[in-house]
Amino acid sequence: MEKKMKFTKMQGLGNDYVYVNCFKEKIEDPSALAVRISDRHFGVGSDGLILINPSKVADCEMEMYNADGSRGEMCGNGIRCVGKYMYDYGLTDKEAISVETLAGIKYLQFFIENGKVAKVKVDMGSPILTPAEIPVVAEGERAVDEPIVVDGTEYRMTCISMGNPHAIVYVDDVKNLPIEKIGPLFEKHERFPNRVNTEFVKVLDRNTVEMRVWERGSGETLACGTGACATAVACILNGLTEEKVTVKLLGGDLEIEWDREKNKVFMTGPAKVVFDGVWEE
Numbered sequence: 481m482e483k484k485m486k487f488t489k490m491q492g493l494g495n496d497y498v499y500v501n502c503f504k505e506k507i508e509d510p511s512a513l514a515v516r517i518s519d520r521h522f523g524v525g526s527d528g529l530i531l532i533n534p535s536k537v538a539d540c541e542m543e544m545y546n547a548d549g550s551r552g553e554m555c556g557n558g559i560r561c562v563g564k565y566m567y568d569y570g571l572t573d574k575e576a577i578s579v580e581t582l583a584g585i586k587y588l589q590f591f592i593e594n595g596k597v598a599k600v601k602v603d604m605g606s607p608i609l610t611p612a613e614i615p616v617v618a619e620g621e622r623a624v625d626e627p628i629v630v631d632g633t634e635y636r637m638t639c640i641s642m643g644n645p646h647a648i649v650y651v652d653d654v655k656n657l658p659i660e661k662i663g664p665l666f667e668k669h670e671r672f673p674n675r676v677n678t679e680f681v682k683v684l685d686r687n688t689v690e691m692r693v694w695e696r697g698s699g700e701t702l703a704c705g706t707g708a709c710a711t712a713v714a715c716i717l718n719g720l721t722e723e724k725v726t727v728k729l730l731g732g733d734l735e736i737e738w739d740r741e742k743n744k745v746f747m748t749g750p751a752k753v754v755f756d757g758v759w760e761e
């Protein structure tokens with residue numbers, strides 16, 4: 481018998497996911513569904529699948545899958561869209577909510593325009609710097625400005641977890657980077673037991689960087705919220721920027737601040753609905 485499932489396509493700076501309201505829908509195998517629904521020719525087309533679930537400890541839970549079906553612990557662009565969905569689709573009337581994730585409970589503040597969420601500020605929590613917790617194979621207490629050889633070339637990386645693993649690599653030319661070639665080599669490098677999201681970064685000034693990202697399980701995306709947070713933390717740790725950083729991504733800009741006194745990273749950016757649909761298979 482044909483099954484129908486309502487979904488909403490949303491995007492944060494072009495990092496697009498299929499969202500399912502699991503207060504109403506039940507998904508048998510979300511990992512397998514993520515692969516089918518993310519396909520840009522035979523499916524809806526997206527960077528992955530995000531389920532919005534009831535939660536016992538927060539206003540809702542975000543369950544995120546990459547396009548290859550692997551589960552991500554946290555998703556910055558995704559959580560802003562989860563917040564927007566909760567408010568715009570009437571699951572909450574609060575202008576600040578909490579969202580349970582595999583990386584802990586995150587707190588969101590909405591900026592409302594014409595009765596709908598336009599922008600969201602997220603407390604992304606504290607960055608994780610201990611190599612074993614990222615995880616990355618590295619000596620010492622942190623993996624900052626750490627050498628790594630990829631495809632015969634030595635790069636310097638700084639590794640941060642925002643609940644999910646990131647390697648930040650500084651390059652001179654972000655635009656012409658052979659990201660399709662070196663992205664997967666970083667992603668699957670033996671020093672990353674859980675694979676890794678890799679951000680290729682150029683510092684423009686003390687408050688601005690530009691970045692492209694090769695995501696674990698999804699390939700190059702137009703933006704990565706957790707990646708932008710990890711990038712800002714890496715730049716501050718390396719003394720390259722101030723604590724407030726505009727991260728310029730292919731899909732647009734994210735405003736990141738690492739409040740070092742509170743040891744919290746804040747991310748502010750847009751969230752948009754593209755369309756509502758019905759998935760039939």
Ligand SMILES: N[C@H](CCC[C@H](N)C(=O)O)C(=O)O
Nearest residue numbers: 552555556557644704705706
């Ligand atoms: N695009 C997401 C990150 C997804 C990370 C995922 N690729 C992983 O496996 O960690 C973001 O905006 O933070």
